[in-house]
Amino acid sequence: MGFDQQTLENFLHLGRKHPYLPFSIHLFDNLPSTNQKVWQLVDQGAKPGCVVIATQQTAGRGQWGREWISPTGGLYLSVAIAPKLEVTNNYQLTLASAWGITSQLRNYGVSVGIKWPNDLVLDGRKLGGILTETKVRQGQISQAVIGVGINWVNPVPETGINLKSWQATQNFHPMSGLEMLTATVLLGIESGLKCLHHEGISILLSRYLNLLTNMGDQVYVNNLLGTVIGVSPQGNLRLKITEDDNNKLMTPEISIEPGTISLGYCKNSV
Known part of the structure; x- marks a missing residue:
């Protein structure tokens, strides 16, 4: 795949002073689903922080069982985590990831927002989405996988937008490539989960609402x-x-x- 893992590792190293998730990167050219592959690796003993990245997915999934079209040129990744959450609060993982990724992108000047509950929007169009899957034990979420798809240079439907095309219309190019975008997304997931677990849902929720594009709709x-x-x-x-x-x-x-x-x-x- 046209993806340099060392460049990704360098961006991750530069972006985190206090690692919260010990990221372990696994790259693939073609997968049915990155979420599915992470679950397989977890079943084989992979630890929290296991990350799977694919150049394309042949059976990508969105929310509610919808197909997620995943052609070459987009970012498709999933990460394993082991949250300590009541099952009734499982959606907090999606809220945390959406806020974290959005805020990290905004730090680079990408004017992205959140469309409830789990979409990333740019200029009113869909830039990406998040799919969280969980396993439950005795009323607690024992394991979870957070899957993220972001449009980079891949073709998109009329209601979508890709980041490279958006950057071409701007006077600056905040993302230098797919490796930098990937690091930004991973750091966003990490910062969102840190906020949820260390500062609590009320603080996380207030930050999420500040970036929600649907307020007043x-x-x-x-x-x-x-x-x-x-x-x-x-x-x-x-x-x-x-x-x-x-x-x-x-x-x-x-x-x-x-x-x-x-x-x-x-x-x-x-």
């Missing part, structure tokens, strides 16, 4: 019009419902679980 749910006012600690979307459009009578807010509704993309975003 209006959404129809069961023929009711709601306004996005936040996200719960479990990852649910919080909506304030307008019951009567004429007098703006407000009912108590409702909570929508991930996967219940889609907030969509604007195909003609600029």
Whole structure:
């Protein structure tokens, strides 16, 4: 694959003073799924911090079982972790990863935001996504795999955008290549998990909401019009419902679980 592991290792070394995850990098040209490969390696004894990167995936998965098209030119990686979380809080891993990756990219001047619950958006279009899978033991998440796909130079659908093309429209090029982008994503996952485990969900959630592009959006749910006012600690979307459009009578807010509704993309975003 056209990917230099030493360059990646150098970027990781430069970017972390206090390592939280002992990254162990495994590169592949072609895989059905990086998440699937990490689970196989974990079953064979791989430790937390095991990272699998593929040039392309033939059976990549997105949220809710959707196919994730993964042609050459994109970033496809998965990392194993061993969180100590109640199973009811499993979505906090996705919130942490989304915030961490987004904030790391923004540190380089990439004006990316988060679309609830797990998409990275740039200029209103999808730049990437996150898929978290877990194994549970006695009500606790014993193992988890965080999978990330980011569009770099790969072709994208009308509602997508790739980072290399976006950089070409800017006066600067914050990401020098796929290795730097990969290091940025891994450092983002690491910083998000550190925030969750050391500072707690309330601080993490406030940071996540600061980068959420959906705040104030209006959404129809069961023929009711709601306004996005936040996200719960479990990852649910919080909506304030307008019951009567004429007098703006407000009912108590409702909570929508991930996967219940889609907030969509604007195909003609600029």
